[in-house]
Amino acid sequence: MSSNDIVLEAVPNVSEGRDEACIAAFGRALGAHGCSLLDVHSDADHNRSVFTLVGGPQELADSLVAAARKVIEHVDMRVHEGAHPCIGALDVVPIAYLREEDRELAQDEALAVANRLAAELNLPVFVYGELASSDHRRERSFFREGGVAALTERMASGDLAPDFGPPRLHPTAGAALVGARPPLVAFNVELDTDDLEVAKQIAAKVRESNGGLGGVRAIGVKLETRGVAQVSTNVQDPFAMPLGAVVEAVRAEAAPLGASVAAAELVGLAPAAALDGFPPDVELRGFDERRHILENRMPVRRV
Numbered sequence: 001m002s003s004n005d006i007v008l009e010a011v012p013n014v015s016e017g018r019d020e021a022c023i024a025a026f027g028r029a030l031g032a033h034g035c036s037l038l039d040v041h042s043d044a045d046h047n048r049s050v051f052t053l054v055g056g057p058q059e060l061a062d063s064l065v066a067a068a069r070k071v072i073e074h075v076d077m078r079v080h081e082g083a084h085p086c087i088g089a090l091d092v093v094p095i096a097y098l099r100e101e102d103r104e105l106a107q108d109e110a111l112a113v114a115n116r117l118a119a120e121l122n123l124p125v126f127v128y129g130e131l132a133s134s135d136h137r138r139e140r141s142f143f144r145e146g147g148v149a150a151l152t153e154r155m156a157s158g159d160l161a162p163d164f165g166p167p168r169l170h171p172t173a174g175a176a177l178v179g180a181r182p183p184l185v186a187f188n189v190e191l192d193t194d195d196l197e198v199a200k201q202i203a204a205k206v207r208e209s210n211g212g213l214g215g216v217r218a219i220g221v222k223l224e225t226r227g228v229a230q231v232s233t234n235v236q237d238p239f240a241m242p243l244g245a246v247v248e249a250v251r252a253e254a255a256p257l258g259a260s261v262a263a264a265e266l267v268g269l270a271p272a273a274a275l276d277g278f279p280p281d282v283e284l285r286g287f288d289e290r291r292h293i294l295e296n297r298m299p300v301r302r303v
Helices: 020-030 059-074 100-121 140-144 147-156 196-206 243-257
Strands: 008-010 036-043 048-055 090-097 125-127 176-181 185-191 216-223 228-235 261-267
Touching: 008 059, 008 100, 020 036, 020 048, 020 059, 048 059, 059 090, 059 100, 090 100, 100 125, 100 176, 140 147, 185 196, 185 243, 196 216, 196 228, 196 243, 228 243, 243 261
Parallel strands: 090 176, 125 176
Antiparallel strands: 008 048, 008 090, 036 048, 185 228, 185 261, 216 228
């Protein structure tokens, strides 16, 4: 197989969800090196944009570094505000392999991206997930706990060192997390209450780390512009844990707290199987299967 046959996915998360001109500029940079930009999902409350693009090895690295330059020019973490936890302007850069046989290529591409972000843009980069140097560094929450301020202190004290780049945060852009993984699904469940504590309690019950759903990471957030609370999740393996099961688990935990599920939201794209058995009584906001089903958006492999 030649490199032209290989399609990898990247899902960079940028800490800007309000400035439409900046978000558009980031998207143009991502699509300027042969990659296909499939989706952009921005949220003003989270103050975050999630981009989904596909391309071959090297194309992804070129696109991501070009976009990172734009992000660093426009996003200043010293004044950043948003509901979603983050540690950097280019906060998370996962490289996803869509076939098991491409796993090592995705890992190599992720390491190349991490190295270039550090060397060319002076960003400290932490590697998480499959490429983490130790088990306790596998989860993004390990680096995000306490936000930028806590990370600054941990690095200054020598308690935490980046895998690539300088031993201190970039003065305006913070740090970046880079990893390789199979496709995951970012998925939000909106409640019919504005009580943040209710959302946090539900998130604590459904997340895997507390004995909840396998492969599910969850946090509770409040969406000020909508006046509602939300359980925001990442589903690590949507084939084993379809989104309908996540909705039903949230619904079951919400009921004793006097709340219920009002709607749900897909962030970016998902494989078709992730929506098998999705409850028909729950609105999936803004969903269009032509745009949001991964298989429907994949480019034809080049030969």
